[in-house]
Each structure stands twice: as C-alpha cells, then as structure tokens.
Amino acid sequence: MSTAKHRMRDKKMRNQPINVTYSSPGQGSSHWRNGGHTPTGQGHDLSPHPRGQGSSHSGHSQGGGWVRGHQRGGQGGYPQDLPKYITASAFAKARAAEVNAMLKAVTKTTGSSHVFGALPKHMRRRAMSHDTKRLPCRLRDTANNMLEKSQKAGQKVKKEQSKRKSRKARRRHGNMLLEFNRRQRKNLWLETHIWHAKRFHMVKRWGYCLGDRPTYKCYRACCRAMSSHCLLQDMSYYCCVELQGPEEQLLATLSKLTSKEAGPTFAAAMCVSGRRQGSVVVYRAEQYPLQPLGPVTFLWRPRTQGRGQDDQGSQGSTHRQLWIWAHPTMKPDLLPELQAVCQCSEAVLPPAPVELPVPQPALAPTSTPAPTPTLAHGPGACPEAEQASGSGSKRKWSSGEREAAGPPAKKLLGNSTTSATTPVTWRSCTTGIVISDLTMEMVRYRLIGPLSHSVLTETLAPATHCDAASKAGPSPFWWSDHCRDDCNMTLHRQQAGVFNILKGVYSTAEVPAGSVLGLTVDDPRLTLPNKRSMAVSDIRKEQGENEERRRELMLKGIPEHLSQSSLWDRSVRDNVTHNKMTDQELNRLRNDVLVPGSRLPTPLQGRVPVLLVQQSGKSQGTEMGSWGTGWDLLLPKAWGMAFWVPLVYRGVRIGGLRMSLKHAQNK
Template sequence: MEGRGSRASWRARKRARIMQNQPPNIFRADPCQGSEPDTSQHNNGLDPPPGTGPLMQGHDLPATIVGLKFAEARAAEVKAMLQAVSQKGSVHRVFQTLPHYMRRRAMSSNVKRLPRGLRAAAEKEVQGTQAKPVSKCRSRKARRQHRNLLEEYNRRQRRHVWLETHVWHAKRFHMKERWGYRLAERPSAKTFRISFRAMDQHCLLQDISYYSCIEVSGRQEDLLQRLCRLTSKEAGMTFASKECLGGRRQGSLVLYKVEGFPSKPLGPVTFIWRSMLTPVVEESKHRQLWIWIHPAMKKEVLEELQQVLGCLIPVPPKPLDESLTKPVPEGGSGNPIVGHLRRKKKRSRSAARPEKVLRDGTRHLSDPTSWRTENGDIVLTDLTMELVRLRLVGPLANCVLTSTLHVADLPQVSEEGPTSWWTKHNGYPPHRELHEEQRRKFSLLAGLQATSDIPSGTILGLTVGDPRLDLPGKRSKSLPGETSEAGKLSF
C-alpha cells in the first residue's frame, strides 16, 4: 500500500507541475481522483463562467474522426495556415530570430552552425540569394592558342587600331584614343626620370607607325611637274631637291594647297625617293616617292594629291589567295563551348587560318587604297599601317641597331621557298655588290660614339635577317666597341 500511495503522490505532483502554466479554460482529468475535473484549482476556486468551453456548452466530443473527411472540410483553413507559415512576414533572416546569446557570426555563411530545426529554412534562403552558376573558364592552354589570339586581336581593333607594340605598351602606359589609333599617352610610373636618362645616356625607342605613308609612282618629270604646285622654293626644300632626288637623304618640307602658298598651309611632311642602282638620275625613269604624313592631316593631303596628280580612278585590290578563300569544313574550326569539355579534333591542312587584318584608323576597310590616272602613268597608293616605323633617340642608338640587326648572308644554293626572292635578287651582280657595300657601311656604325657623327637625314638601306631568331640568351646593355656573339643567319 505504501508503494501505491507514493506512486499516486508522484503523479499528483507531476500533474500540478504541468498545470501551473496552463490557461484557466483548459481542464485535464486527474487520473487519481476519477474523471470529474477539479475546478477548485483554477480561477481562484471559482466556477468557470457559463458557456465557456465545449464541455460547458452541452456538446460531447465525437468518439471517432475520419481523417480524410475532416481534412476536406477544413482544406481552406489548412491551405491558409501552410501559406502563412511558408511566407516570411519580416525582413530578418533565420539566424536573426535566435536570441542574441545563441547567434554566431558564421551563421550568415555556414548553415551548419544553426540549430538543426532551422537549417532547412536557412538553406532555402541561401538558395534564393545565390548567384547563377558561372560557366567553366577554358584552360590557359586553350586560351593561348594561335588561332584564338588572332581572332581576338582582330576583333578588338574594330573601333581603334592597335600598333605592333600595343600589347607591350598597354601593360606599362596609360592608353589614349587619338586619330583613330590607340596610342600610349604617359607611363604608369609616377616618374619620368627613366625616359630622360635613356635619352641622355643610352637609347630610347618610340613607335611612330601611326604616321601615314603615301606612295606616288610614275615618271620623274611628270611627278615633279605636278607636285611643284603644292610647294614653294621660298619656303625651303622641295621635292626636286638634288640632295634627296638620288634617294640617299630624307627631305622635309611644308605642303600647301594647290597654288595656296603662303596663306593655305597643310602641314609639314617628310619624303624619301626610292634610290636607283646608277648614280645618274634619268628623268624618264619610273620612280617611286614615299611621303610620310601625320594622321591628323592625312585626309586633306590625300585629297590635294589626288587633285594635283589626277589620280581619281580607284584601282581594284588584288584577289586573295585561293587557300584563304576556301570554306572551312564543318568541325574544323570554331572555339569550344565554355564550360564543356570536347575531344580535341585535328585541324585539316586545307582549312583556312585567320589572317591578321591590316586596319587603318584614318579610313574605312571598304575604302579604296590605290588610285590612278586615266592613262595609268601615275599611281597613288595609301600604305598606312603596312610599314613599321621606329624612332631611336640617344647616344647609343647606333650600338643598339648593330647588336639587334644582323646582315643577311648571301645564299649559296638556290632553293624554292619563302626566301626564294632573296636568291633571285642576288642573282644580279650589281645587287650582290651593293649588298656587300651596305654590309661594310653598317659595320662602321658600331664604333660611332654618337648619332651626330652621321649627317642628318642619311638613308642606309640594308637587308637583315629575322632578329627574333638571333635574340641573346641574357639581356645586356649595348656599348660601343662590343661585338655581338650571336650566330649568323643563312638562307
């Protein structure tokens, strides 16, 4: 009996502990005292008000409930309850609903730091805020393929033309858009002492390939007779200067509009006559004249030259090589889709490879580049961006030239190939003798201490090999009197 009494008292204490936080309108039957509820423990010992609670209203609870019918009858209520639970009414995140003493900084990024009951809701929040998956980037080897580099190089020049040294300058200089080109304006470094030191003590190289070159070809007497209308002897040198007519000196003058001296100047230009093998200049000989013009005034100068020379008929361009116009077979070209791996396919030898596009910032690609007269005796050609022009400034410019450029050797055996023109050119004895003379003169430049030792405007023609095949193993400074140890080239 003692065991039963202790067990009943334990149940009573447990029930009292549960019922101490219950609202007054909830009644639980005491299993120890029977099925009648003890109302004296609630509402301060007072009777509950009439009409409160289902038992007080005279309704009995059903003995059984069919779950399906009960859910169908309250489907709208269940749906509204689920919708209210799924929608978040505040702007706080899940981890912000925890008490301050339970929050951790890592909860905002790591869902596993939250309590287990809140991890599912936190994962839904993270999935909604995550960015779209980025496609997989190609490997460096795939991005550095020669074909892709050329296509990218041509694509990025649609608006502004790049020079040959653009990639080198873009890493070290602030680039600026001028005259249709992308040119280096100032170095990224905050000091200019390096440039001044190079000009004063060593050598400074500048890329001035953006200058436009215009070629005029025809009989010498016809060219001089028509070009004299753009110059004047009162202003200085003209195209008929004897120092420059033989092709050994570069001349500079100021161009004017047709019969516009001195009130209508166009601007300064430099010119070079193509040299001849014989020192005697024949007036009836077919000559070539190259005029270098700043791109800012190219349009005006070109219009005046066309008017003076009478070159108004466009010359159709030469047809492209058949190998470049063949259609590319399916699967033989095209870049791989980013983010997917593909099996490497062998490129067909007959497939056309992309060629470097020679763009010009001063004209459109569809514009003609050559014009002629009605009888075809004079031809005017625009050679912009077809010639590379570099300027070396400093006392050691001659040393840099002699250590970088090496005279090409004369071929011993005639072979067909890309260098066959060199073999045919030296088959003529005067050309061979001229090449040997140019070799001797060029070797004298290494011993000169300054560029002022050579007369201003002197032209030295020379045929050299590819300097990329003769690069030194270690970077060194070129000094006068030192000879390069690089091997000689042979064709």
C-alpha cells in the same frame, strides 16, 4: 593452480607458439618429438592442438602429451636411448611450424598499438602524442602517419572538386584572335599593341589605340635615355602615301603644294637623288602662304637600280618612286589634295585574294623549300581544331560544324578598318602618276639618343649569303633569286661595310642629318641574347681599323647607290611578310641546337630588307646641339615584334606619346 590463474595465464600466452604433441609412448614403440613411425607405419601428428588442449604451458595436457618435468602416466624422467632413425620431412615440418609460430608472435604487437610503446618508459613523454618532433627520428614517420589517420577518422571523404577558373578566365573569349579582330574595327592596333597594353596607359587617338605613358615612374629615366643612351618609340601610326610616275610630272605637280620661299622643296638636289630624307610644309594647291596642311617628310627612291628587279620603280631613271610620311590628322586633307593635283581620279580595285597552297617550312638552309609561298603563314592561319567552351573544356570540331563556322580566322595585317573592296590605289591617264595609300603597310621605329647606332649594330646583322644549293633550283623566297645576281651581292657587301663602320662612331650626330642606308639583315630573333643588357660602343677598338672610311662617312655621308633597298619593291615586301617564320618554328630550332645559347642557323625566309634613316637633332639654340638625334628603322609589316623584342633586350627605354611631345617641343 586456480581457475582464475589459468585464465590469466592463457590470456598472456595466447599468442605464444603452441607445442607440438605426439601420441603416448605406451602405445606401440617409443616415440620422439622429432618424428617417427607409428605401429601403423604413419608419421606422428605434427599439427598443433587447439588452444587449451595439449598446451605445455597450461599444465593440463591430454593424452600422451608432455608435462612439466615428467611424462603423464607416472613414468618420470626421459628415455635415455637415442632414436634409431629420423625422418627428414617430418622433422622439417615440425621445426617449420615452430618457426612460423615464433615469427607470428614476434611481429604481432601486444596491448596498445601506439608507436610510443616501442620506447622505454623513462623516454616517454606526454607531449609526444601531439608533437612528433619529440620522438626519435626513426619513429617520426610512423607517428605522423598514425596522426593523419586519427584526424581523418571522424571526417567523411569528400569528392575532390575541380578548381573553378577565375572571373577573368571565364569571361575570356573562346577565340582570342576573332576577339582582337573585332576590337580593331574602330581603332587600329599597332603590331606592338599587346606589348604596350601590358605596360602603358592606352589612349584612343586619330583612329589608333596608342600608348601614352608607362604605368611605372620613368619620366626622368626616359629623358636621361634621350640624352645619354637610347629611347625607342613606335611611329607606325604615321601615314605613308606612295607616288610613282615620271620625275618631271611628279616635280611639276608637287611644286603646286610648296614654295621655295618657305625653304627646300621636293626638288632639293640632295633629296631627289635619294641620299637624304627631306621635310617640307605642304599647303593647298596654289594657296601659299595661306591654308597650310602641315609638315611632312619625304623620301625618294635612288635612281641607281640593281639588275634583276621587276618592280615599277626599276623602269629607268625617269620613272621615280616617292614616299610621303604625314601625321594621321593630315591624311584626310593631304590625300584628296594629291589626287586633285596629280589628276588621279581613276580608282584601281585591289585584286581578289587567292589562297595558295601552304609550303613546307624550311627550318635550315640545306632543307628543300616548297614550290609556292603561302599567303596565310602565321598564328591564326591554320584551321581551328578545338574550340573552348564556357567551362574551360575543349571539344573537337565535327565536319558539319567546321563548314558552318566558315573560313578560319586570320591575324589582321595592315589597315584592318578598310574592306577588301575599298580602293587604295588611284592612277591618272594624262599624267601617268599612280598614288597608293601605304598606311600600316610598313613598320616604323624611332630610336632617339647618342647611342642609337650602337643599339642597331648590336641588334642587326647583315644577311648571310646563300649557298650554291639554294641558288641552283627555284625557290619561293626572294633572297635566293636576289643572290643569283652578282651586282646585287656586291651592293650588299658595300652596304654591310658601311653599317659596320657605324660601330666606331662616337655619337649618332656625327652622321649627316637625313642620311639613308639600305640594308638586308638576318632575322634578329636568331641572335636574341639570354639576358637584357645595355648596348655600348667600343670606340677604341673600331676607330683604329677604318679611321679613313669613318671620316669620309662623317664628311660626305652615305653614297647614293648605297641608299637602295629591296623594301621599295611591293613584291619583296609581300614575300617577306607572308613567309615569316613563326615563333613555334623558331623555338623548335632552339630546341635542336646542341650548345644552348649559340647562334641559330639562318633559314631561307630569315632575310629582311630594311631602311635606316638618320634623324636630325636640336635645330634651335646653342646648348646641346646634338640632342634628340637618332635613327628611324623601316620594316615590312608583320615583322614588328620580331624586331621590337631584340631592341628592348639591348637596354633601350620605351616612350609613348608623352615623350614624343617632349621630343618635338625641345627639338
């Protein structure tokens, strides 16, 4: 065989297993490939020879190696006698070397390393090099990996850069609560401002930032809602002035601002009892019919007082409490006129705020409440542990920086444009009347439409009673003390019964105009539905049970003692406001519920006093006499969004100033 053929054959067989050679049989006793002993007593050399030496395929074995068909040295054929013994270790080593060589030859690919070489030639296609879908499924993943490696081979590996924040995110203030408080210095924000700002065109009027009209087309839909279902509006920008004092003194001073010739006054019998809300046009003192100030609505606190109330309004039937609601444009003229008529010139400075220790939140009715309530319970009240920098990274505050930054930011509640030292209460030593400015101290929602009562009955649920363990010990929450009095609980059951009768009413117009119902309800966030639905009334189911009581309600209205509410007490309002459960705690309760979507347990701080006031409808003309009727819902401050979102989930339409104007024009 020529030298060229030897080189070609060696190249082809370079990855094949190399034969194991042994010493020549002429040296000592007979030797076998399966191992044995040399004359010196040692086993044969089982290690493979270097490439080109002792290869059985090359035909040029050296020494005593095996050649094709015969042994070197002229001794043809193979010995016929069998070995006398076999060494197991030497035999296993020889076979292991051959197996390893075979596995190495099988696993190592020869020639081209492309995956297409695994296919027969008749199945290969040129398009397989760029379209891996033409390959069989078992080879596609390997081909895709090879394609990615080939594409990245000519590219330099770049360091992955962090994604830059958007311009809006970079311009955002590090502490949004401080930024919101700064933006309310000139124009007040309602509690539903952020909700409206995302969906309405906002306008600045009368010192407030209010929603004018929605950003989507819904004018006709809002008109249909007022005629057939329900329209919801936030009327919290209306100003409330509270008057307290002897009934005779209040009626005598207020008579100077009105006249019987213009209609019912503050002394109307149905209104003085507290059963109905009244409306009157107010003039300057002794100037009727000249110099009118404008129309106002008023509400007297009922004379019937429940025991266990220590507020100023519970000192007897002669000491009365009156709320006057007026448009914000009237307040600069109305408040000085009331101060002059009632001779309230002595200003009462508000007490300095005292920070009380924060109690542990009561997440369940059986949990033990903390000994004292907190005055800053909610978002923004806790110390700021982190501060956002301009690049978006966060760092922890050191002790020195925390002291230099001052007290933590708090969410503004109520009228934020007035300073803490500005007086909001004035009293008179001669008449005994006290005037208080309750602007932004309460939330007022207006529901307009024939099914407003159905929306309220589905959203609100009368408050549940406290268990014996909650009544036994002292509690920082007002409802535990309220439940200890049997008279209060009897009144609550009667109010809940009248509220349930409203489910069988066909339209809101069936209830006498101006009726007032006091009620204590559970936190509506506990019964928030999973999906938004349309609230409807099932008249057939409800009318059969309480038909007589429903007719009595339609004819006589709500009794006087059922118009009483704990919302009149300032101490109760402050307690409910400062102990409101945060959304974080509420979400933690939802996470612990075994059955998703079931009603959450009512915590001790989850009872809210409210007032329901019926609004009369269209008073002029003969067509659509009940158009525009509805209910007003009065709440303590800080509970605006807690009631707003559940009402929206009952399918109501939201209106702004534009719909308020249309409602007033057609009423």
